[in-house]
Amino acid sequence: MSNYILEMNDISKSFPGVKALQNVSLKVKYGEVHCLMGENGAGKSTLINILAGLLEKDTGEIFIDQKPVSINNPHDAYRNGISFIFQELSVVDTLTVEENMTLGFESSYGSIVNKKENIKRVKNILQKLNIDILYNSYVGDLTVCEKQMMLIAKALSQDSKIIVMDEPTASLTNKETDELFKMIESLKEEGVTFIYVSHRFEDIFTIGDRITVFRDGKNAKDLIVKDTSEEEIIRYMVGRNIEDTFPKRNHEIGETILEVEKICAKELIKDVSFQLKRGQVLGVSGLAGAGKTELARALFGDNPIISGHITLKGQKINLNKPQDAIKSKIALLPEERRTQGIVGKMTVRENISLVVSNRLSKLCVINRKKDRQLAKKYIKDINVKTPTPEQIIRFLSGGNQQKAIIGKWLATEADIFLLDEPTRGIDIGAKSEIYEIINGLTKSGKAVLLFSSELPELLGVCDDIMVMNNGRLAGVLSNEEATQEEIMKLSVGGSDHE
Amino acid sequence: MNSRLNSRYLQRFMIIGILLVLCVVFAVMSEEFFTYINIRNILRQQSMVAITAAGATFVMITTGLDISVGSTIALSGVVFAKLVQGGMPLLPACLIAILVGGIVGLINASMIVGAKINPVIATLGSMYAVRGIAYLVAGGTTIANGLPKNFNVLGRGYIGPVPIPVVIMILVYIVFHFVLSRTLLGKYTYAIGGNKETARLSGISVAKVMVLLYVITGLLTGLSGTIMASRLTSGNPQIGTGFEFDVIIAVFLGGVSTTGGEGTIVGTFIGAMIVGVLSNGLNLLGVDPFYQYIIKGIVLVLAVMLDMALKGNGLSLKSLNKRILAKS
């Protein structure tokens, strides 16, 4: 008798032009945290979507508690005791937190909603998980991080046997991540089983029990967490060793290119001043809601500046709309890929050349040849995994969409790059490629502002790190003096002054 | 503190404000406006638009649309008259006619939900086809012969001092206000409109809900059709052209947005009343029909603009909400 709660055997799935999964199997034991790892596009989300009944599998069988099951829609999955946190945030912005969290699982008298009971349930779970969101806020008003926490809370509250999480921590900061892990531990003790997809090794080594590694849609290896190492996992994922996630930086820091003096912006930003130099990577850290994204948007003309000055290459500039910033050679890689980064129905090529189309055109007529060349160049440079430049971007894996969008902004050949969480959802190999790209940018005299909630990344890549708290600058640390503890202290400490 | 409730109250309040402004303007300009009989007339005249709009509110919250309603009231009215003419008693005839509306709704749903056809095309298609069927059922002209005296009770009768269509309208609004704001169906309607994919991922049977909403709209349109036929004491196949526009205006004025996920039944009611008061008032003032077109167009747009301005450009519903939260 096997002791697997879930078995997926011989699962295959192809999309036109892509064999996403080939005879993949996954065996999950009772009460473990089972991790799925693999490069972007390896097929992790596809497998999970099959389990959720969102995609139809071409071949294969699924067993739960050793019994064969057929899952044709999400409802079937819930009935079998599985709940999900999907890779793409799935919320209804126009409903409240309580309404979202109980959606599909309402307490009711017949078909009349028992509002009181629902509110009580939601309040309870939020409190239990120590999540600081009001049950009656509109979800559209929440930050990405808060939305993610809410979805986690929803999945955890469903009394499921198996909880599947596809990159739940991609948009969380350390505090929330810790909170989540505590919760997973305690549910594990109650016998809940987890399937956990992530590109973050810290996560895997903190809570994982076993790992199934995928590579190019096939099983690469099953590993036991406590007997393996980062290097071994990477080897199975990528098929080679990655020497150093954070490539060496050895280049000159040049003259000041951007000087920000005491800017206050409409949303959140107060009295922020700093200088950015050519060749510099300046990190921006802070807890969720500290104002990282607001600062990035302010510098991109998308968060109106109320007072203060911005001086670019010695000249005062006004940034009233994104066009102004783009004209001043400032680029912003936005935080939310799906809603702000891509145009889902356009091809990869069209997405990559979107910002620079006017440069590729004469008298408003787009030069197709140049357009194609540009797309090809960036697909190659950042290694976007797509069957052709003419693939509709929506059909790429999450990480590859992100890479394509990085390509879109690199194509602008801007002087200053504002990168808001650029490696969110990106695999370890691609991450180091992106760090290489950042190095390449700075080497050629450009400057980078890296807004990130991943401290190792900030420590590994940045020359200096600014720490934000509640819209203000709480402090600046040079690479030498910065440590995770130091940054955390500044992140939370600021609130004492308020 | 329940801020959702608050914001909804606010929204209602604002659109009510616009209705009141219109009423005050007309009351000042015409003595006849603010009389019991005239108010009763307005309510009765708009009852059919309002009843249909109650269903359309649900459909339009999910970003659906039904422009076949104008033809459907004609068809159900004709069926009602035809059956009564053939000797069937009023009540069963009326129920069958309402059911006919439900069937049109079901056909719309099967095209939109089943065959995934764009709702505009699907209901335009049924708008044409149903109109043709209404003519055929009626044999090309009005069905007026051999209808009993009490055929007109539904449309012209009273319960106490209140016209029956108004009573029906009020009942419909009470029921559907409850359904939208308190039941699972209402919540799922908002969820589907807000994000269909999320609704599906949450295990909601989106297709079933959508079918139900189109059928409800069809049934309510069927009800409007029987009231209309009774009011006209005949089954008229050519009736109801442009009715879909009145319904759509009422729903959008009432606060449903094109992007879906928002809107209330009370808002729609007030939207329908704004339309009714506007044309009643302009007629009372004896405004030239050509100028009526112009004024109607301008007031429509102004009402929406005013509503948005009061709400702070349609966005500050949320920011208001946030401010309330911040204080709580």
Next chain:
Amino acid sequence: MNSRLNSRYLQRFMIIGILLVLCVVFAVMSEEFFTYINIRNILRQQSMVAITAAGATFVMITTGLDISVGSTIALSGVVFAKLVQGGMPLLPACLIAILVGGIVGLINASMIVGAKINPVIATLGSMYAVRGIAYLVAGGTTIANGLPKNFNVLGRGYIGPVPIPVVIMILVYIVFHFVLSRTLLGKYTYAIGGNKETARLSGISVAKVMVLLYVITGLLTGLSGTIMASRLTSGNPQIGTGFEFDVIIAVFLGGVSTTGGEGTIVGTFIGAMIVGVLSNGLNLLGVDPFYQYIIKGIVLVLAVMLDMALKGNGLSLKSLNKRILAKS
């Protein structure tokens, strides 16, 4: 290999298939259908819908809508006739009439883009107001007196064997096909329709593009209006009711989706022709008007269903496309 092009070709091919099926059916049933004169008639009759639909395609790709077009053709036609009646030469009068259409477009845009009013309400508002203005300009009735003989050249003249409206339509389609598929404006239109927020953050001036698109639609509608007036040899304020439906049908049949970001100019052209062939064929066969309603409704829906089935439920256009890609 340029597969985007491919997929667009495929899409066209399928909808063309439906058009051809319709043509074959009618050709078999009526000898008169497949004659030079009849084809010429169909093209000429649909030229006005098609010209307006070319602009509406852009607007609807961005998920906008313009239902004021039916009133606008009446207004621009009336203005054209009025100016010519007043002694202005044809060309400047025509240009001014077209400009009047553009102004309506500008007003629509300022409501929708500027004041952020729901496009349905905004253009319903202008639909009413513009209709009223058309009546006022015309003094309530038809402008027919004192128009020179050559007033009808634009609508009834020929260049070689081809009617002038058809020539204009072809030119409009060549230009706008080029604009949509090859220029920045076209690309921005798709981008805005696909994801407005992304478009904005990519430095596209969403507001400017949208204004331009509504103005273009207005200008093209103005052009249709002058052609219509010239065809009727009079300025008629009451014409064009239901015109907006024909335009919307053409655009949606042509492959624009309600969610935006998709659609082609060639598709719209074929959509317009399907509508034209359908009513021409039914008229040629002398089908009773009641049955015409029914058949028109059913064929509309069937056409879309067939189109979707051929494309594999609206999705496998892409999969087909991908299959082709996979081979290349």
Next chain:
Amino acid sequence: SKKEVKENTDNKEVASEKDNKKDEKKPLKIGVIYLTAEHPYYQAHAMHTQNYTAEKGIKLIELDGKVDQANMANQMENLVSQKVDGIIYCLLEGTAGSADINMAQEAGIPVITFAIKHDPKTADATFVGIDEKSAGALGGVEAANKFMAQFPDKKAKIAVIEMTGVSASTDRSDGFIEGFQSVITDAEVVVRLNGEGKKDKAMAVVEDAIQANPDINVFFGANGDQGLGALAALEAQGRGTIDTEIVISHDGSEPELLKIADPESALKIANANLPKDLAEATVDTILEIINGEREMKNTDDIFVPSAVITGDDIEAAQKFLKEQYNSDTQL
């Protein structure tokens, strides 16, 4: 109400003459519901009604029925609630009209119907109008004679362009056909088309009809715009001259007369309603009831004759235009 008194004295003779039953100081208030405001005939009719009531010092409340019976029912309710002294009702559909009449009469308000008759089985009221059938027949006879003169060797093939589903329109067309066939018995009705009462719609359907049946040579438009639409379709095909066919319209509005006056044009005959005579007859009749000279439930039909205008007598046409449409346009 001093103002009202003053207004009233301006029309002293008329008012005192007529207002023997009503309060001397208050002018009469009469409501009119027109079938539509968008039609040249009704515009002329409205103009004459306004002039005539102004002469008599009557306050007029005019409403646009928008060719929509439901809308008209609303407006009847509104007029009743305004307590007008009498209503002239251009309804669209007889039975529904009857119900409205009963409602008004119960409230003590007299109603007469105009143009389209209420259902006499369900309501008792006076009707003023033309006899659509005989009017149509009159034009039919005239057209048939013209046809015989013009095309002695041809078989008459008729197309009718009407508003499908509107009874007055159908009656008119039936009358035309009857009249025509009473002269040319073998005349064939080839198609009856739905022109929706509009010029653009009529043009499109006729274009298709003559494609299917190029040998149609008599076109009857059941109103002015439909006749003109048919003519426009013919002209666009290089036809539409008196050598190829004849077109008959029903209204006698200015654009029709302009065509009739053109010796080339195929539009040679218009059945013409007389808006002035009809308007005055409706006002006179409702006043008779208000003044007690006629029972509220009197069921007379008061027919005002219609005219037939042909291209043969331009002078008469010119006079008609001036009198009925108050237009100085030279034909």
